Amino acid sequence: MKQKFDIIQSTCVPLPFENIDTDQIIPARFLKATTNDQAFFGENLFRDWRYRPDGSKNEDFVLNNPKFSGEILVAGKNFGSGSSREHAAWAIAGYGFRVVISSFFADIHKNNELNNFVLPVEVSPAFLQSIFDEIAKDPKTELKVDVPAQSVTILSTGKSEKFQINGYKKYCLMNAMDDIDYLLGQKSKIEAWESSKR
Template sequence: MEPITELRGHAVPLAISDVDTDQIIPSEWLKRVERTGFGEGLFSEWRQDPEFVLNNEQFAGSTILIARENFGVGSSREHAVWALMDYGFRVVISPRFGDIFRNNSLKVGLLPVELSGQEVQQLLDIVTREPATEILVDLESQRVSVPGASLEFRFLIDPTAKARLLAGLDEIGISLTKEAKIRDYEQHRPPWTPSLLVD
């Protein structure tokens, strides 16, 4: 997992509320067994409309998605997060996320940033007006800023999740930081207890 410390990039304004995971990645894409290649299916039904924001070349290469409230609600599919990341997004900004979507995001390195509805609307307005606007998301200081517009907003994040994202550690990576202790335990454990290591 890539560490997230500070991300500077352009944003896509998705001015839609109540975006559920079926809309993020439609069910026909769930037949894939890999964790890659889902970017092509991101919002695939909506992308059939030539006017949909992701079809606008001005927003190509954006790494931040800004949406209205209740982003990622609905079913618990991890594929929604994989699709966003495979497409190139590293941060999603919204006033409120589905709980399972938020947890899935934090586990694989997609940063969900919650701002107030008013703050999100300010960002949507700016990016819609000026697609080339650069946005800075600083996880260390927990701030979102628009340097060109002198805007800055604070966001909250669970301290444990923040530490993991800053270090670029998923749950397996966290376990591997304890590898020396695990091996020491294995070497000294009573022989009748189950082994944790596979040679």
């Protein structure tokens, strides 16, 4: 949902696997909804890792571990690969995450997160490792994600790193504006472009 971004300070949920694909984030059988019911998608986030085939909770999975919670998901490299399903971003948002941190994101999923006001924060592999290390030491480790300053800080150690986001998207996130709002204002320019190509 459209919401303004500024500074987010939160504990994290660590998911230290690489190549987490969107089929794992939300399996295909949950894509049949015809409405954008984010609560439904959130309930089924990582469905087949959260629940065993008999429907019981998989207590070994991090989302079922009461020690870990927060608005920030921290994942291994190449997060969101595979299918373009935006349902994956809806599930992440619906569960309550506002930020995903990884050392590498798949392209389509990264756009999908941004279009749903979930901020993908790409950090260096070394910084990602230090976040995982701190969370392993203390599950209550907090991170500060400062959108105006484009920085992420591990509060317990003070270690900080800058992240990239283009000026346009940063403005959109900080002002709760989406790309369609922008494009609807461009109609005459598009028509002019079309005529120039005829």
